[in-house]
Amino acid sequence: MSNEQEIERHTIAVLVANEAGVLARVIGLFSGRGYNIESLTVAETDTTESLSRITIVTSGTKMIVEQIKNQLRRLVPVYKVADLTTDGPHVSRELALVKVAGAGEKRVESLRIADIFRANVIDSTNESFVFEVVGATEKVDAFIKLMEPLGLVDVSRTGVAAIARGANPL
Amino acid sequence: MAQHDTQMTGAEILLKALVDQGVEVIFGYPGGVVLPIYDELFKQNRLRHILVRHEQAAVHAAEGYARSTGKVGCVLVTSGPGATNTITGLTDALMDSVPLVCITGQVPTHLIGNDAFQEADIVGITRPCTKHNYLVKKADDLARTVHEAFHVAKSGRPGPVVVDLPKDVITGRGEYQPPSRMKTKYKPQVKGDLKAIEKAVEMIAAAKRPIFYVGGGVVNSGVAACQLLTQLVRMTGYPCTQTLMGLGAFPASDPLSVGMLGMHGTYEANLAMHGSDLIINVGARFDDRITGRLKDFAPTAKKIHIDIDPSSINKNVMVDHAVVGDAAHILEDMIKVWKAKQCRPHEKALKEWWATIDGWRGRNCLHYENSNKIIKPQYAIQRLYELTKYKNPYITTEVGQHQMWTAQHFKFEQPCHWMTSGGLGTMGYGLPSAMGVQVAHPGALVIDIAGESSIQMNIQEMATLCQHRLPVKVFILNNQYMGMVRQWQELIHGGRYSESHMEHHPDFVKLADAFGAVGLRATKPSEVDDVIKEMISVDRPVIVDVRTDASENCFPMIMPGMAHNEMVLGPEENVHVEPGSDEGGMVLV
Known part of the structure; x- marks a missing residue:
């Protein structure tokens, strides 16, 4: 039995009509009701039906997370809401572009760590690299942390994309 | 071509x-x-x-x-x-x-x-x-x-x-x-899940100290839903309390009705909620004006929640059992299941429960000290009710003390005859709302029970009433104050009446005249009946300026942040509370 007051992190997949303002409705719901958004990604995923998929990572007590899902289901252009965290096993990935500037040993060290993390160099100058790192949020966090003392100057993250394991669609 | x-x-x-x-x-x-x-x-x-x-x-x-x-x-x-x-x-x-x-x-x-x-x-x-x-x-x-x-x-x-x-x-x-x-993907669930309904009926039949708690959702579902609700409540013989929005969903005169609950609800309704072992919520939303302090809300009760909106369930109060769907459909199925299973309420337990409730009723919580010198607002509303009920009037209100007194003293027997701003609490709602009611029901008696402050928020609509010959009656309880603000300042803010007294008001009788309506005034209790009768007899828009006791407070009252069993019944209980108590991030106001 988990504590009712315990803060849980949930990854929620939302299938919406790809129409103007739909993202504003979802975001407005979160800000208007004081819910957290830790990460949000959105893109059209079905061009024939004109559907977009929003992946939201949020946190709250069990009651709040239940509310979030029910409030999302109330929105007219929302067709499906699935809680990937509770509905079964799922995989999630995030991509980050990480810019590191510097010279000498630090520059070499950043390349070595990138290799360990299987990050790719996608841009290079004499005094900088841009790494592309893909993985679970924790892995991306770890990579960025290791780059900090090595000349980290800029980060751009996509936010989490997630999908249920197995053969079934959302 | x-x-x-x-x-x-x-x-x-x-x-x-x-x-x-x-x-x-x-x-x-x-x-x-x-x-x-x-x-x-x-x-x-x-x-x-x-x-x-x-x-x-x-x-x-x-x-x-x-x-x-x-x-x-x-x-x-x-x-x-x-x-x-x-x-x-x-x-x-x-x-x-x-x-x-x-x-x-x-x-x-x-x-x-x-x-x-x-x-x-x-x-x-x-x-x-x-x-x-x-x-x-x-x-x-x-x-x-x-x-x-x-x-x-x-x-x-x-x-x-x-x-x-x-x-x-x-x-x-x-x-x-x-x-x-038209093609649409928007199709909310209307029928309730039959297994969930069966479980609800079992819980209802097994209860010993049950109470029906019904809200505006039943009224919204329609007249049929209200009739089905009344049928179900009478089949069980259980007490039924209504929210502000739910008044009229169950006949107020029925002995099973314990009146409105919540901040200005009756003593018997709130204590029955507090002491119950099962709350059957039909179309209400456990709003903060209903629950009072959440952690002490109905501590011994199991809760069933019937609602068409899944997001209303477990929003404020965790419930033990939920049925999602339209009230009329679910109530109809519940009655069928109740009959098919030949359910019987717990006779002995129910008798004891009613004896307890009747004890609370005996406190006569809506009692007030009447006067023959000054018009008590409650008296004015009681007289309005008695003298108009034969016409089955439609009542709207503004927001404040007069609204709560109306909810307490006007008895609603039918749904859709009571229009008030419940959730948002919009001063200025009553007059235009009455206008819309009168348009829909041209021959009916439509009364906006108002305060002198609220009415000024949309007073301009008197011109609309006159232009379209809509004979709405505006019944102003004029106490020269934003009464509810004044009441909170007296009870919670040390009697510092900051900006709640309007030192200047229009002469409402002359104002009515200026708009082309009829203005009437009562300043003594003996004049109340006469102005009401005259108001009814005039087939034009009317403003009645009833000068009431400025110091009267609306009781009973659950002070903000308190629980159902901590009601204040009247001015004789010296009340003092600290403003704005905070409970786990929830500021109770």
Whole structure:
């Protein structure tokens, strides 16, 4: 039995009509009701039906997370809401572009760590690299942390994309 | 080849769509970009237009119309300020689940985003205060959008829907689509799950200290739902309490009714909630004005929640069992299951429970000290009730003490006869709402019970009443104060009456006269009956200025942040509470 007051992190997949303002409705719901958004990604995923998929990572007590899902289901252009965290096993990935500037040993060290993390160099100058790192949020966090003392100057993250394991669609 | 041209202008399409949706009356106000629609209105006679004096009033009037008929209310306003003036009304309708479609004009599509004259991003502004909203970009999409707007407004938990129409869409040409060709993915669950209903009935039959707690959802579901609820309550013999929004869903005169619950509810209703072992919530939402301090709310009760909106379940109070669906369908199934299973209530336990409740009733919590010198507000409302009940009147209110006294002392036997701003608490709601009720029920007695402060928020609608010959009666309990504000200041803020006293009020009798209505006044208790009788006999709009005791407070009261069993019954209990208690991040106000 988990504590009712315990803060849980949930990854929620939302299938919406790809129409103007739909993202504003979802975001407005979160800000208007004081819910957290830790990460949000959105893109059209079905061009024939004109559907977009929003992946939201949020946190709250069990009651709040239940509310979030029910409030999302109330929105007219929302067709499906699935809680990937509770509905079964799922995989999630995030991509980050990480810019590191510097010279000498630090520059070499950043390349070595990138290799360990299987990050790719996608841009290079004499005094900088841009790494592309893909993985679970924790892995991306770890990579960025290791780059900090090595000349980290800029980060751009996509936010989490997630999908249920197995053969079934959302 | 004109006979093959099925194209119409946007304005024509709009009016045809409204007629096909069964609209008879539009509450509105013209302006720049909607002029082509007004031009079309001029040319036809199927849609009646009520010209208000302020757009907020148009929305409240449509609310009154919708709540007293069960139909969708319809509003038409222009862009920019016309549209922004509807915000309070739309929010009010959202909070109280009133089905509305509000048509707003918009600047032409090529000017949107250019800060054009009378431009406002109304889809953006109304997103959080509507159930849904649309910006129509082509005349071809217009009919389908209007049909879907009506479908969304009235399906599931009802609410307001805005349709924003740019001027080039209004004047452009497009194809009309009948309602039958509307496709929508919005299909809320109506039927309740039968297994869940069976479990609910088992819980109800097993209860020893049960109480029905019914809200506006039953009224919204319709007259049939209220009849089914009454049937179910009578089959069980259990007590039934109603929320402010639920008054009329169950007959107030029925001995099983324990009256309203909550902050100004009855002693018996609140203590029965507190002492119960099962709460059967039908169409109510455990609002903070109902529950009081959450952690001490109905501590020994199991809770069943029946609601059409899944997001209402477990929002404020964790419940033990939920049934999602429309109240009428679920109540009908519950009655069937109750009969099929030959359920019987726990006779002995129920008898004891009623004995306890009757003990609480014996406290006579709505009692007040009457006077023969000064008019007590409760007395005025009691007399109004006694002298008008034979006419089965429609009652609207503004917000404040007079609203709570009306809820306590006016007895509602039927649904849809009671229109008040519950969720948003909008001062200025009552007069325009009564206007909408009177439009829907031309021969009926419609009374706005008001305070002298609230009434001034939309007093301009007296002109609308006179223009359209709507004989609404405005019954002002005039105590010279924002009474509820004054009451809180007395009880919670050390008697420092900061800005709650209006030192200057209009002479309401002369004001009525200036508008072309009839003004009456009562200053002594002996005059109350006479002004009420005269008010009823006049077939014109009337303002009655009833001068009441300025120091009277509304009791019983659960002070903010307190629990049901900590009610204050009257002024003899010296009350003192600290303002703004905080409970786990929830500020109770």
